[in-house]
Amino acid sequence: MAQRSVMDLLRERAEDKLNDATLQLGKVRQTYEKARAELTQLQCYQQEYQQELxxxxxxxxxxxxxxxxYQFFINSLNQVVEQCSVRVASCEDSVTQALSDWKNDSRxxxxxxxLKCRADDIAKLNESRQEQKLMDEFASQIFLRKKSA
Structure with a gap:
């Protein structure tokens, strides 16, 4: 019974860790999507200003x-786009890492x-065998009583 309790505890901790990993994955994906949207918007501004020039x-x-x-502003915008691109790449790496962590925690x-299911199945099988053994002993005792009577 103590072994099953340990297994339950390990399973619960693994489930908690998976839940945390799921939340973290959601957060980094949201951050990535926001950074990607900002980059897209900056690239649109960049293109508009270059076309206007x-x-x-x-x-x-x-x-x-x-x-x-105009040239100074466009150069500044180019630098911001480059910085944002680096941020998007970093966010993408974070998503990849969080997804890897989530997969590992899920496994x-x-x-x-x-393992818990196997342990439960073994416990049920042992219990069933014990019950069968008791029933066989009981039947054997009844048979011996009838035979001696």
Whole structure:
């Protein structure tokens, strides 16, 4: 019985750990999706400003100060896009790691669940054998009493 209690405890801890891993996976996926959306938005801004700069150059033209201002802003935006790309890659790595942890915890829980089921089956089989043994002994005693009477 003590062995089954230990197995139950191990299984419960594995289940708790899997629940924690599931929550962590959800958080890092949410962070990744947010970072990915920010990157997409920044890339759209980047493209819009570059197109606007080209259109203005081809149109009436731009004063040097406006041209320098646009170029400075676009360069700054390029740096932000690069930083955001690095952040997205980092978030993607975090998702990969959290998913790996979740899979490992899931396998561990499944292993403990299987072991617990096997232990329960063995306990039921032993109990059934014990009951059969008692029934056989009881039947044998009744048979001996009838035979001697």
């Amino acid at each position: 080209v259109a203005r150059k081809q149109g009436k033209g731009l004063a040097v100060t406006h041209l320098l201002s 561990r829980l499944n292993a403990f669940t299987t």
